Amino acid sequence: MKYSHEWLRAFVPHSLTPDEARELMTKHVATVDAMQQLRGELSNIVVARVIEAGRHPNSDHLWLTQVDDGSGTLLAVVCGAPNVSVGALYPFARTGITLPNGVTIEQRKIRGITSNGMLCSARELALGEDQAGIMELSVSAEPGTRLLDAMLLGDVLYEVDVLPNRADLLSHLGMARELTALTGVRWHVPEEVPKLPPVQNAISAPHEAHAANVRVAIHDLEGCPRYMGVVVRGVRVGPSPDWLVRRLAGIGLRSISNVVDITNYMLHGFGQPMHAFDLAKIGGNEVIIRKAYPDEIILTLDGIGRALSPDMTVIADAERAVAIAGVIGGKDSEVTEATRDVFLEVAYFSPANTRRTRRALGLSTDASYRFERGIDPAVTPFALNLAAGLLVHVAGGRIDGAPVDVGSPPAPPPPVSARPSRIASLLGDNIPAAETERLLVSVGFGVQRAGTDRFTVSPPTWRSDVTRECDLAEEIARLRGYDRLPDTLRPQLPSGVPDHPLYRVSQRVRDRLVALGYYEAVPLPFVAGNDDTHLRVTNPLSENEPHLRTSILETLGPRAEHNMGRLQRDIRLFEVGAVFERREDALPNEEIHAGALAMGVRQPPHFSGPNPPLIDEWDAKALALEIAEAAFPGATIELAPQPAGAGSQLLWEVRRDSQPIGAIRRLSLDKPVWAPDVYGVEVSLGRMANELIAPQGEHARGHAPNEAPLAALRTRPLPTTPPAEFDLALVVPDELPAASVEAVIARSGGELLERLELFDLYQGEGLPPGSRSLAWRLTFRDPSRTLRDKEIEGRRQRIIKALDNELGVKPRSS
Numbered sequence: 001m002k003y004s005h006e007w008l009r010a011f012v013p014h015s016l017t018p019d020e021a022r023e024l025m026t027k028h029v030a031t032v033d034a035m036q037q038l039r040g041e042l043s044n045i046v047v048a049r050v051i052e053a054g055r056h057p058n059s060d061h062l063w064l065t066q067v068d069d070g071s072g073t074l075l076a077v078v079c080g081a082p083n084v085s086v087g088a089l090y091p092f093a094r095t096g097i098t099l100p101n102g103v104t105i106e107q108r109k110i111r112g113i114t115s116n117g118m119l120c121s122a123r124e125l126a127l128g129e130d131q132a133g134i135m136e137l138s139v140s141a142e143p144g145t146r147l148l149d150a151m152l153l154g155d156v157l158y159e160v161d162v163l164p165n166r167a168d169l170l171s172h173l174g175m176a177r178e179l180t181a182l183t184g185v186r187w188h189v190p191e192e193v194p195k196l197p198p199v200q201n202a203i204s205a206p207h208e209a210h211a212a213n214v215r216v217a218i219h220d221l222e223g224c225p226r227y228m229g230v231v232v233r234g235v236r237v238g239p240s241p242d243w244l245v246r247r248l249a250g251i252g253l254r255s256i257s258n259v260v261d262i263t264n265y266m267l268h269g270f271g272q273p274m275h276a277f278d279l280a281k282i283g284g285n286e287v288i289i290r291k292a293y294p295d296e297i298i299l300t301l302d303g304i305g306r307a308l309s310p311d312m313t314v315i316a317d318a319e320r321a322v323a324i325a326g327v328i329g330g331k332d333s334e335v336t337e338a339t340r341d342v343f344l345e346v347a348y349f350s351p352a353n354t355r356r357t358r359r360a361l362g363l364s365t366d367a368s369y370r371f372e373r374g375i376d377p378a379v380t381p382f383a384l385n386l387a388a389g390l391l392v393h394v395a396g397g398r399i400d401g402a403p404v405d406v407g408s409p410p411a412p413p414p415p416v417s418a419r420p421s422r423i424a425s426l427l428g429d430n431i432p433a434a435e436t437e438r439l440l441v442s443v444g445f446g447v448q449r450a451g452t453d454r455f456t457v458s459p460p461t462w463r464s465d466v467t468r469e470c471d472l473a474e475e476i477a478r479l480r481g482y483d484r485l486p487d488t489l490r491p492q493l494p495s496g497v498p499d500h501p502l503y504r505v506s507q508r509v510r511d512r513l514v515a516l517g518y519y520e521a522v523p524l525p526f527v528a529g530n531d532d533t534h535l536r537v538t539n540p541l542s543e544n545e546p547h548l549r550t551s552i553l554e555t556l557g558p559r560a561e562h563n564m565g566r567l568q569r570d571i572r573l574f575e576v577g578a579v580f581e582r583r584e585d586a587l588p589n590e591e592i593h594a595g596a597l598a599m600g601v602r603q604p605p606h607f608s609g610p611n612p613p614l615i616d617e618w619d620a621k622a623l624a625l626e627i628a629e630a631a632f633p634g635a636t637i638e639l640a641p642q643p644a645g646a647g648s649q650l651l652w653e654v655r656r657d658s659q660p661i662g663a664i665r666r667l668s669l670d671k672p673v674w675a676p677d678v679y680g681v682e683v684s685l686g687r688m689a690n691e692l693i694a695p696q697g698e699h700a701r702g703h704a705p706n707e708a709p710l711a712a713l714r715t716r717p718l719p720t721t722p723p724a725e726f727d728l729a730l731v732v733p734d735e736l737p738a739a740s741v742e743a744v745i746a747r748s749g750g751e752l753l754e755r756l757e758l759f760d761l762y763q764g765e766g767l768p769p770g771s772r773s774l775a776w777r778l779t780f781r782d783p784s785r786t787l788r789d790k791e792i793e794g795r796r797q798r799i800i801k802a803l804d805n806e807l808g809v810k811p812r813s814s
Contacts, residue, residue, distance in 0.1 A: 001170055004250030005156035007269070010190035011176035014183045018156040021179075025160065028478050029178045030169060034159040038250065041100045042125060043154070045147040046070060047137060048092030050119075053084050058111035067092060067119070070144015078115035083133035090134050091120040091147050100126040127153070155250040167373035168462040171271030177462075181442035181479065189386075190269075192243045196389025200402035202228060202381060209404035214282070214343060216404045219290040223313030223353040224325055226377065226407040227289055228346045228384050231279060234397035235259060237337050241394055258394045259335045259342060262387055264366075271375055271462075272346060272383035273367035275315075275323060276391075279341035281333040284318025287343065289325065296321055299331040300363075312357045313349065326354035326371035327363060344391065346384040348377050348409060376462035377409040413459040418472045421453050426473045428486050439479045440472065502592050505631050505685045506576045509594045512630035516623075518572040518596060523555045525578060535582045548580040548588065552595025553680040557669050560597055560678060564671050570600030571678075578688065590688040594627050597667070599678040617651050620664045620679035624654050627683050632656055639664070654683055723754065724787045726796060729775040729812040730803065731767060738774055741809060745776060748802035749795060752787070755779035773812050 005018050016024065022032045037043075048069040056062035056078060063084050066074045069092050077092075084090075094117045098104045105118050118124075119134045125147075127135070141150035148154030160169070168174040176187040203209050208217040212231040218224055239245075240261040248255055251268055255261050259276050267273045279285075292308035298321045299305050306324070308314065313325035322333040326349035335342060355372035358364055388399055420433040437447045437455065445466075446458035459466040466472065477485060510520065526540065529547030540546035549555055552575050563571050574596040581589040601612045602619060621639055628637040638655040654662035662683035669678055732741055738758060746756055760775035767773060780787055780795065803809040 001160050001162045002251040002268075003158040003160060003172060003175055004247065005158065007155075007172050007190075007247055007250055008175060008179065010192060011172055012179045012183065012185050012187045014179060014185050016183070022158060024182055025158070025175070025178070027481055027483070028182055029160075029175065030163065030166065031161045032158050033161050036157045036159070038155045038157055039148060039153050041098075042148055043146065044097045045091050045093055045120065045125065047089050047139070047141045047143060047145045047147055047150050048119070049089055049143045050084055050086055053086050056111055056113065058113070062111065064113060065119070067117070068143045069094060069117070070142065075116040076114065077117055077119060078110040078113060079119050079134065081119070081121065081133040083136065084119065085136070089137040089139065089141065089143075091125055091137065093118045093120055099124055153246075155246075157251060164373060165465040167370065167465075168271070168376060170370050170373065171267075171269060173270045174462070177444060181439075192247075193386070193390065194393060196386070197392055197399065199230070199385040199388050199399055202384070202403040202405040204405045206408070207406065209406050211343070211402070211404040212400040213285055214279070215286045216406050217286070217288050218407050219288060220313050221407060223291070223350050224289045224347055224407065225350065226348040226380060226405070226409050228380055228403055228405045229287060230344050230384060230388050230403035231341065231400040232344060232388060232391050232395075232397050233279075233341045233400045235340060235342055235391065235395040236397070237335060237339050237395065244394065257335070257337075259339070259391065262390050262394060265390070266383055266387045267366055267370070270379060270383055270386070271370060272379050272387075273326075273370055273375070274347075274383065274387055275329050275345045275367075276335050277322065277329075277333045277343040277345065278335050278339045279343045280339070282317045282322065282343060283320065286318040287345075288316045288318075289347075290314060290316055292321060298322075298324065300324065300328045301331055301334055302328070303331060306361055306363075309360065312360070313353055315345070324357060324361070325349050327358055327361065327368045328365050340397075342391065342397075344384070344388055346380050346387065348375065348380055374464055378412075378461035380409065381405065412461050413464045413466065416457045416459065416466060416469060416472060417450070418455045418457050418469050419453050420455065422469060423473045423476060426470060427477050428488070429484070431476065431480070435480075436476055439476050443475065443479065445472075445475075502686045502688070506592060506594070508630045508633075509576055509627055509683075509685065510574075512626055513574045513594075513596060516572075516626065518574045518598075521556060521559055521573050521575045522577075523559065523575065525549050525555065525580070527554045529554075533582065535580055535588050550579055550581060552577060552579060552593045552682050553597065553665070553667065556595055556597045556680065557667055557678075560599065560667075561670050564669075564675050569675060570604075571597065573597045576685070592685045592688065593662075593682055594631065594685055595680065595682040596623055596627065597678060597680045598623060599676055614676045615679060616677070617664070617666065617679060620681055621652060623679075624652065624662065624664050624681045624683065627681060628654055628656065628662070631683060631685050654681075719781055719783060721782060721784070721786055723779045723781045724792045725777060725779050726792065727759075727775055727777050728796070728799070729760070729773055730809050731771050731812045732774050732809055733771050735770075736807060736809070741774065741803065741807060742776070744802050744806055745778070745799055748799045749778065749780070750798075752780045752782055752795070753778060754781045767812075775812075 005021060018035060022035050026032045046069055048067045050065050051068050051074060052066035054064055056064045061080065063079045065077050065079055065084060067077045068074055093099060093105045095105055095107045101124060107114060107116055121133065122135045125135065137150065139150045162169045180187045208215065211229050214231055216227065216229050218227055237257050237259050240255050240258045244261050244265060245255045248261060248264060253264060263274050263276055291310050292312045292314045294310055296308045297305050298308060308321065314321040315323040315325055321330065323329040349371045351372050351374045354368055358368045358372060384403055392399060420431065420436045423436060424431045440447050440457060444460035448456045450456045457472055466475065525548055526545040527547055527549045528545055534547035534550060536547050556573050556575060559573055560571050574594065576592065576594045578590050579593050583589060598615050598619065600615060602615050603612045605611055624639060625637060635656050639652040640655055641652055642650045649665050649668060650663055651666060652664040653660050654664065662681065665680045667678040667680045671678070730741065732738065742756060742758065746753060757777045758774060759777050762773040780792060800811060
């Protein structure tokens with residue numbers, strides 16, 4: 001979306017610079033992707049005053065002037081224009097300046113007198129077509145003032161990334177509302193819009209009404225809930241006034257004619273697309289909003305004949321379609337210089353219908369872009385009155401009778417219940433209820449208190465995207481500024497699903513070990529191992545480490561060796577991760593363990609005291625207690641010393657409620673001679689579930705009923721042969737469970753039955769009393785060949801026979 005800085009200031013007369021306005025919009029409304037200085041090529045043109053003027057002594061058509069350009073020195077300038085006047089102000093290009101037409105001003109002699117610069121015409125500055133004389137300025141400015149500042153020509157164009165839910169921002173009025181909330185300066189209709197002639201109250205009707213002698217009828221209320229129109233007679237189509245041309249130029253639009261420019265002004269200024277029809281080209285003086293006829297064709301404004309479909313809404317006269325609703329007007333009814341009477345249309349078209357039509361036609365316009373996102377339904381009557389008055393003001397003529405208002409506007413957005421405490425919780429900041437109310441009111445929301453901690457919030461008509469409490473929280477966050485949100489983590493969960501118990505245990509252990517000064521390592525769970533005690537991975541990442549570890553210390557040990565190889569003696573490492581216990585002909589048991597490794601001095605040395613002692617087995621014992629107590633608060637933790645026969649490396653066994661859960665060891669590592677002893681602690685936090693329960697009827701899909709559940713995890717190649725499917729609808733007594741029927745189908749279908757899916761239930765007419773119809777889809781496949789129709793039919797008959805014999809269930813007749 002493109003916005004003009006000066007146009008926005010006309011709505012909200014703030015004192016922000018373009019850079020300040022850009023920062024404010026990006027911070028609180030939408031990202032400003034680009035900012036472009038318009039007419040930047042005129043930035044060096046200044047205002048100059050002619051102090052003296054007389055005939056050139058060596059020419060009968062040139063003038064010799066003395067010009068004050070604000071530099072403090074009068075400059076001699078030779079001028080060929082006949083309209084130079086002493087005391088008047090003119091645009092002045094100093095020596096060395098390049099004009100928009102590419103001409104660089106040089107100091108040079110003209111008929112023997114040196115000219116220093118040039119007094120410019122409108123055409124030379126690309127401000128008009130007049131080149132007969134220099135451009136006299138009717139401004140109050142001192143010599144040396146930049147022309148862009150003196151004439152307010154230096155507009156700034158913003159390109160803003162408006163998100164799809166913020167259709168209200170697709171106009172200068174929409175952004176003006178936001179600037180009002182952010183600056184505290186109230187918005188108003190730009191002063192360039194003069195006091196306009198009054199417009200009569202619209203004639204309202206549900207389906208049909210007359211504007212002057214024009215009959216307006218809606219036959220497609222779904223595609224067009226509301227349609228307004230007014231007749232303006234005696235207009236003079238021609239050039240637009242300078243203020244209107246300047247407004248459109250500020251957003252990169254060229255002026256077409258005063259009538260068309262008014263419709264563009266309303267679209268980009270107030271967000272209401274509208275269309276002007278040449279009334280003389282409206283057949284039968286009828287405007288009918290209807291569905292397109294099959295194979296109907298319309299010649300649109302871009303000169304292309306477009307085929308319409310019956311699901312498209314069109315604006316038609318008594319004979320043919322003259323516009324595609326919400327998308328584009330027709331060529332046959334466009335306004336030209338010969339137009340004298342205009343029918344001005346202002347409507348609300350269905351967003352979904354507009355989007356569907358636009359996609360089908362492959363055509364996107366400024367109007368469709370807004371209609372398909374949803375315009376403000378309440379702006380329609382205001383926009384009609386304003387546009388009709390502007391049309392009379394700039395193009396002459398008169399408003400003929402009262403406008404018509406056919407149909408009804410969409411319902412306003414429903415109220416939203418909001419709790420300030422909940423909004424504060426979502427944003428992680430303690431926002432007072434009074435501030436919440438003030439921020440919402442500033443952007444047009446109606447707020448009523450419904451208790452000590454509850455508001456009833458009524459979104460404005462232009463904010464239909466606000467439907468939930470979290471939407472209101474987002475509004476408050478952006479209006480306050482996202483930079484004011486706290487950067488601390490909050491305890492709230494993103495959903496009501498609790499964390500897994502093992503995750504909570506693991507997190508407690510991590511927090512405790514980090515608090516003790518240990519560094520967390522996250523290595524891969526692969527080790528060298530051996531095939532007798534470890535489970536080998538079928539496709540290992542490295543042949544040097546092809547086995548799954550059975551202990552956390554197996555992977556922490558090599559990390560300690562790596563550090564010692566770099567002359568590091570004081571090492572504190574820990575990891576919380578999975579270990580794997582090998583089982584014959586089954587998947588391994590997977591447990592989550594916490595392991596920690598420590599060596600070196602007990603505490604950092606300090607010059608004020610003796611060298612601290614080295615870590616010993618008693619420190620390892622204390623570390624084991626820290627881990628176990630963090631993992632299992634409230635449990636009885638015991639450390640049982642191990643006899644010498646248990647091996648010199650195993651020092652203590654860690655027990656929880658008398659059950660072994662870990663051990664404390666002195667580790668044997670490949671270490672330098674100067675390295676102290678290394679101690680390791682490992683505690684089991686819990687076992688991961690690896691027993692899968694087969695779903696009901698799983699044995700019917702290729703698994704025997706008594707097969708171990710883990711067999712369901714065995715891999716098999718993807719099938720290369722096509723499946724054979726058929727549906728089986730059965731009449732089943734109400735008291736007979738579907739699972740019983742499915743079990744018979746699965747058993748009698750045989751080993752080639754790959755999939756069995758219940759997809760339909762019917763109860764009603766055509767069935768015996770006390771029964772219902774159930775339908776299954778059966779999929780058969782042979783992994784080595786394509787099944788023949790005869791085989792599938794044979795299995796179908798076998799299944800039907802088994803159902804009849806065992807359950808008395810028969811197929812449902814069609």
